[in-house]
Amino acid sequence: MKFAAYFLALAATPALAAPTYITAARMIDPATGKIVANPAIVVDEGRVLSVGSSLTMKPPAGAEMIDLGDKTILPGLIDMHTHLIGDPTLGGYNGFSETREAAAIWGVVNAERALKAGFTTVRNVGAGDFADVALRDSINSGIVAGPRMFVSGPSIGIIGGHCADQNLLPNDFHLRGEGVATGPWEMRAKVRNNIKYGADLIKTCSTGGVFSKGTVPGAEQNTVEEIAAIVAEAHQRGLKVASHAHGNQGIKNAIKAGVDTIEHASYLDKDAINMAKDRGVHFVMDIYNTEYTQTEGRKNGVLEESLRKDAEIAEIQRESFRAAVKAGAKVIYGTDSGVYPHGDNGKQFVWMVKYGMTPAQAIRSATTLAAEALGKEKSLGRISPGYAADIIAVEGDPLADVAVLETVGFVMKDGVVYKNE
Numbered sequence: 001m002k003f004a005a006y007f008l009a010l011a012a013t014p015a016l017a018a019p020t021y022i023t024a025a026r027m028i029d030p031a032t033g034k035i036v037a038n039p040a041i042v043v044d045e046g047r048v049l050s051v052g053s054s055l056t057m058k059p060p061a062g063a064e065m066i067d068l069g070d071k072t073i074l075p076g077l078i079d080m081h082t083h084l085i086g087d088p089t090l091g092g093y094n095g096f097s098e099t100r101e102a103a104a105i106w107g108v109v110n111a112e113r114a115l116k117a118g119f120t121t122v123r124n125v126g127a128g129d130f131a132d133v134a135l136r137d138s139i140n141s142g143i144v145a146g147p148r149m150f151v152s153g154p155s156i157g158i159i160g161g162h163c164a165d166q167n168l169l170p171n172d173f174h175l176r177g178e179g180v181a182t183g184p185w186e187m188r189a190k191v192r193n194n195i196k197y198g199a200d201l202i203k204t205c206s207t208g209g210v211f212s213k214g215t216v217p218g219a220e221q222n223t224v225e226e227i228a229a230i231v232a233e234a235h236q237r238g239l240k241v242a243s244h245a246h247g248n249q250g251i252k253n254a255i256k257a258g259v260d261t262i263e264h265a266s267y268l269d270k271d272a273i274n275m276a277k278d279r280g281v282h283f284v285m286d287i288y289n290t291e292y293t294q295t296e297g298r299k300n301g302v303l304e305e306s307l308r309k310d311a312e313i314a315e316i317q318r319e320s321f322r323a324a325v326k327a328g329a330k331v332i333y334g335t336d337s338g339v340y341p342h343g344d345n346g347k348q349f350v351w352m353v354k355y356g357m358t359p360a361q362a363i364r365s366a367t368t369l370a371a372e373a374l375g376k377e378k379s380l381g382r383i384s385p386g387y388a389a390d391i392i393a394v395e396g397d398p399l400a401d402v403a404v405l406e407t408v409g410f411v412m413k414d415g416v417v418y419k420n421e
Helices: 002-012 092-097 100-116 128-140 184-196 224-236 248-257 270-279 290-300 304-326 345-354 359-365 368-374 402-406
Strands: 020-023 026-029 034-037 039-044 047-053 064-067 072-075 077-082 119-124 148-151 201-205 240-245 261-264 282-284 330-332 391-394 408-413 416-420
Touching: 026 039, 077 282, 077 345, 077 368, 100 119, 100 128, 100 408, 100 416, 119 128, 119 368, 119 408, 128 148, 184 201, 184 224, 201 224, 224 240, 224 248, 240 248, 248 261, 248 270, 270 304, 282 368, 290 304, 304 330, 330 368, 345 359, 345 402, 359 368, 359 402
Parallel strands: 020 064, 026 072, 077 119, 119 148, 201 240, 240 261, 261 282, 282 330
Antiparallel strands: 020 039, 026 034, 039 047, 072 391, 391 408, 408 416
């Protein structure tokens, strides 16, 4: 009877998935910026098991074979500033036509588009109703397809501010955003609430913004004490803090308060850049999306005020990007997708090269450097043993023409193939 029970137990045990053996013409190692010819990668149980040369490293017995031919392999890309929840074509007052349920459904659509564009990891910085938490958990559970998500939940900020309040309706409606707080202790309470409901990071705003009614991008928001309270509460719970900051003084206030990343960073002087370098703060600068806003924004209902602010700030931000790169600051990849359609995330690479990065630097900004900013440099951003099996492939050589990253033909996340053309 013991033997019979033993064999029955064996029969009930699911067979282990076979490893996958991937080959291609070349691979880019973003850590070195060099091309590796004839790579071979063994993937098992969602992780990279080994990396070598297809000329010498043989496939494991029974391995599934994926030959990507003349393509170039890279690690899955990371977009550090996205807004997956909602329809990106609903600007200004048009947004009131979207229900919470519809916004969540759009999140599912947008997540798959981002993944199939080669972005296997994203940071979602700001979403109402904790819809980004629900989307992240649905992706992690395998219910829907999408990138690995690090999410903030509702943004936290001041009354009438850019990222936390709702300024489109008049006072009659008495509408206030769910992330609004006043003073250090209220800010701490909002951080605690976001953590309670599943946030991975905290998003706040230390200046006004482009797409909020009645705010000025260069004007300060939140006191240093308020930002410091947010940072202290988040850091003691192990979460990083991202601060939306266009204006130079607001950027400095956020850095003084201890934030981890500065979003947008449009008006940068040398002191602000040096402060960020000294304290290891990363800049996340979305220097492509104005092209979409200025051509499609009015049709989508974007306010004339926002179109004006976007036009005024665009070139200033791009020159600040150039200065930050030249000075050796940590500039990482973030697109603000949601302001423009998801799936077009890769279009920013060309603009980063146009404004001072080499192709290798641009790729590094969306892989190893972005992983560092997430605190995941030992598991994401490289194709190396022990790292997540996030692998993409493109035609051509991105180091010669970074625009090829706009069209990704192969996408694997955690060892699962989501696209193979």
